[in-house]
Amino acid sequence: MDRRSFLAAAGAGLLLPAPLTGTRPASSSRTLRADPFTLGVASGDPGTDGFVLWTRLAPDPLGGAGLGGMPSRDADVDWQVSADERFSKIVKSGTVPARARGAHSVHVEVSGLEPGRDYFYRFRSEGRLSPHGRTRTTPGERVETPLAFAVAACAHYEHGYYTAYRRLAEQEPDLVVFLGDYMYEYGPSGYTALAGRVRTHTPGTCVTLADYRLRHAQYKSDHDLQAAHAAAPWLVAFDDHEVENNWAGPVSSSGAPSFARRRAAAFRAYYENMPLRRATLRGAGLNLNRRVSWGSLARFHLLDTRQFRDDQACDDGVRGGCDDRLSTDRTLLGAGQWRWLEDGLRGSGARWNLLGQQILMTHRDFRRGPGREVNLDSWDGYAPERTRLLESLSRTANPVVLTGDAHMHHLADLKTDFDDPDSPVVARELVATSIASDGDGYRDRTWIAESLAENPHISYIDQRRGYIMARLTRDDLSVDFRTLDRISRRGAPARTSHRVTIPATPGT
Template structure:
């Protein structure tokens, strides 16, 4: 057994851990997190927050702190990696009816400045297991993969042949060390209810990831992350109104080593690791995984050799995300638009709103009087991706069609009174293509299209109409926009500003500037959406509350 026993080492406290079936319960050694974390590794530390996790969440946290349960097989001698290499946790994603992708990345020193995680410059064999129970008494799949230095010692495993519509547990082992246990599941073949969480925008410096912890505690079947998983800025390169709560390691991301280090630092956060371990994720990037407001081959900041920077960012993104081999980048190109089916209930159409778009009109930003944004030739998706989406909608037999994408699709005029001012990085900067796309939603005949969106750093609930200037225009879809996990700091609730914005944009039903995420419950008859909010993230421990709840009845394409 790999269980540890004996008195707690200095600076650690003893807690409870679960051992293998039939073995005695033993103590778990944990350590307090450093104050403010200050860029230090938080692997294995506790956050000092009083929580009441479910049994499953407690088992996952216990396994994370204690190194999990023993795997069979000899593995490598423990002397070859004297420290825990699973400091970045585990993750799963892209479930199918008989499998999913499993991920981990080895890093004994996650904040090593060269981005290599303190790992040796050689291949390392990694064992993996999938079990039908959280104690691994019934292992149903197992094997070994090679973690290579050229891939930052990341591992992507694609088990297949599993039962549809059921929960599984997974873990890894290397050199005598055992990873935390993750929970995942396969997609069903029957019409089964689905609980999914929607998240985006998690600037490390702007606050703690309490929203990820609260999301994990709700034990969703699936998490949809719509971009800005990390931010590329140097320390204080983008400052929240309340200032920096934590500090980015390294400088502004510009090289492969920079991006690898930034991904590693973000995953040292215990709340993010808990969210990854709680459920499979569907991920797609926005801009900050590379650079603010980039558009296809055009840098948002005039960066020289931008194709090289984009290639490095894509490579690091794949190395650190639970993506299938179909998304392996090829230089400055990476496929992230894809479809994932959840049985007959739901089809997810994940979009890429960065790689194929035209450069933003009128020098980008929030602008009034920018006629160039109305040019009929301007595209956000590119012709091939738009056709792929509309063909997929037309061919879909799913009860719900969930379109995951990055930037606000509903029109949003931020000027009070005559005239308008819009964000040119959003779909308002590509208005003609938006009109064609919404008409395509209608003409496709796809059942119940719902657009899931990130980027905006505030919650929105909106009806998508064919003509936003005509309040009687047909509604063809609903848009649910999640606020940020942490970007822009604590947030606020400005009732006056909300009322003004909704008056200018009557198709928008709800706005909230606080941090949070969305939890959707989907059945054959309706989709309900809880907009979860937190009052603060500058300190740990805030509860999550439901700021608003909307229902979308099947066949209505309208918020209730």
Template sequence: MTRRGVLAAGGLTALGLTGGSPAAAGRPDPFRLGVASGDPGPDGVVLWTRLAPRPLAEDGLGGMGSRPVEVRWQLAADERFRRIVRRGTAVARPSGGFAVHVEPSGLEPGREYFYRFRAQGHLSPAGRTRTAPPRGALTPMTFAAASCSHYEHGYFTAYRRMAEQDPDLVLHLGDYLYEYAPGDYGGSNGVVRGHTAGKCQTLTDYRRRHAQYKSDPDLRAAHAAAPWAVIWDDHELEDNWVGSNPGSKVPGFTARKRAAMRAYYENMPLRAASRPSGTRIQLFRRLSWGALASFHLLDTRQYRTDQPCDDWLRTGCDARTDPSNRVLGARQLRWLESGLRASGARWDVLAQQIFLAQRDFALGPAVRSGMDSWDGYTAERGRLFDAVQRSGARNPVVLTGDVHTAFAGDLLRDFDDPSSARIGVELVATSIASDGDGYRDRGVNAALLAENPHFAFVDQRRGYTLGRLTPEALTADFHTLEYVSRRGAPARRAARFTVPDGARSLAR
């Protein structure tokens, strides 16, 4: 049975891969947040779980108490766990939120594995994961891109539909959760289901919010179906924060930042290299998929200077051209250019958060742009384009989230000149649930396309992006749902685009 068939049949329980042992009868199940894997390499992967028999316990520790707990884990070559290839023991500690990160190594490249955990007499759900192909292989692959899952705005059906597509890798582009107090950020459907109490400010608050989101069965199914590579945006901490600049006037930003970073690491399948230290967390990193693709995961929050002209949509903001404004920062930009030069991959995929292409919301000669996007940092965008061009990257592709709308378009050296050189393509994933059901306002869409001819597609409904990479081409499918205000919506392909090898432009 394929992964798609398993999920369509009701989840991994269809293969008998879940359940507790008889000895656990009457004891609470500590695996209510599920399992996950991430950051696959050719010989290893991260395996994750977090113990929480009462996920929303007031102390943020999931009802686990104050003592460390031994957790056993298994990695198998078959879904029945008859061929165990690795096993071991980890310790879930209260200081780490009772999370477990395991990094088995020495695995075979380019193959599927199954994993599970055991603790306190219970057996976890099983997950499927995959190692990257051998370093020289041009093995085709499928990736999914997702972002922006506001719990209050709707159900996470898009995660399940994404998992049913059987991706080899899921790239989450940020806003995995939202920090707002209940009802503080309204969507088009109002509040479909409520947040935990209060705005997230302490480590306990962030731990409980992460637990609430992972209590969603569709999110757990997506984590169990494939390895993820995650990168954050702003709402994992607070709206529109950058660098040392808070996104609100609430005091105590440094403490919130430290707490949010700890909780993010605890709840994501990240390697130990990403473990936070104080108010720093190492999230920009690179994953290779044989010789076919290099995935460069970027951090556009930690190293950015403050947004010009107060963050929001502005007309006539001269400060946005200031060359001292930074998004990636000098060190990360050097790291990216060096990685692009050394990549040698057929496809170089930049996974990042904020809209990269010019996006003009004003009809006519005026330019009205969002200052929390790369439009607020035009000199830095030029430096990024310079780095991509100098590197000689064969097929640059940018994956973006953040804006709750799907876009596809070309990246031009000069957006005001339609004949300008093509740098690559940008694929923008819409939200999983943020802003509710969404809509198809053809008038708004048509105006955006007319004002921004480098765009080929725009859609405000919820969903995800599915990419298929081969040596010859990238095929990008935009899948949308008609509603998230109730469960169970089907996903339909709203658009398909192809980028031939060497084209650096969408085939329209």
């Protein structure tokens, strides 16, 4: 079986691995009647000598008030890392507890491996074996190894099938950068005006810890999503729907009471269901702004554009004539994250600097003709801080901004003054359309042409579903905007609808 066939089968849970060797049996002699690995496996946050391995035991994903049908006891989970996909060269192994209080999730922080190479991993618990996954370590700090990575975001379960995840997995990236809205908090048909409903959410809007655990389990049960996780390590960050639409710092967009409790529940469920390091946990919050280097070739700076922001100006939404958005006192990143980012950009010796963040950074005028309307939930609602950030990027080696949220592909030039045609371009922004949110999408060529004319710094827009596939070398960044014609039915192919090559700046 070739690697692509292997990964597709492993992601779908179709391979039965050989018995684990070199680890002790799970401590309990009791076994479950059903497979506890229904949510698949995942890896993330790679480093030069290791990565995080994740799974969560859930023989009945939608049962047991968010506990996945597991008994109310801890369970031992054996894990293995192999240098080959047949698991004949075991390089690391161990046993960890899946705690009942953590919804039987497992986060193994593996270290002591070789830099810049593929590894394969699997788990065993309760007498059952998990699917395999493929992951990799990052290159050594002075190595310029080329990088193939995917960018994805926004996967509303009700709006369609996750075919885009399957197509992404088939391209075998070295890394997947996921930029928010991994799951949606709405109850059934809570947000289907644009897309209709292809599948149905678990009952109720997510408010409690049990609600969020159930919703994550429903999403993770999808085999196409499992295939994408099994294909490569992920760097993940949340946006708004992992908690509540358009929340801002401590502020609920709906004015719901007890938002602090709801947010804490959402954060906990997010950690339990993502391949994140323990250092991510920070009291009732999550520390998601972090850096990952790919040798000396690239440094990823992942931002958190939700947890530290001021409330949106002028009652949020798409508005015109909102002067409050221009206040220099308003912040999107927060003072601490701003200092962290400035230090990281200033101290980066990488050839390329990639900012992974959630919301449209480029200015986008939604009104065609005279006047202006902007999305106040995006960087347009925090314009002075955006100018400061772009000024910092102008002093940074080969900056590229990676973005989600918009449900449309965008390719944009970022400038410190978007109203001045002669303002120099300081970075490019690559905006990934959604995996599923807003359904099949469409190609309204008239609307696209008018939008591009209104925003000349934006050169490409596509409203269909898909993801970005990119290849980075010392000399350039080659970008394929991948799209699917439909997700309301399974099986659509992915095609490159637009391609661009961004050359490195000479002398950097």
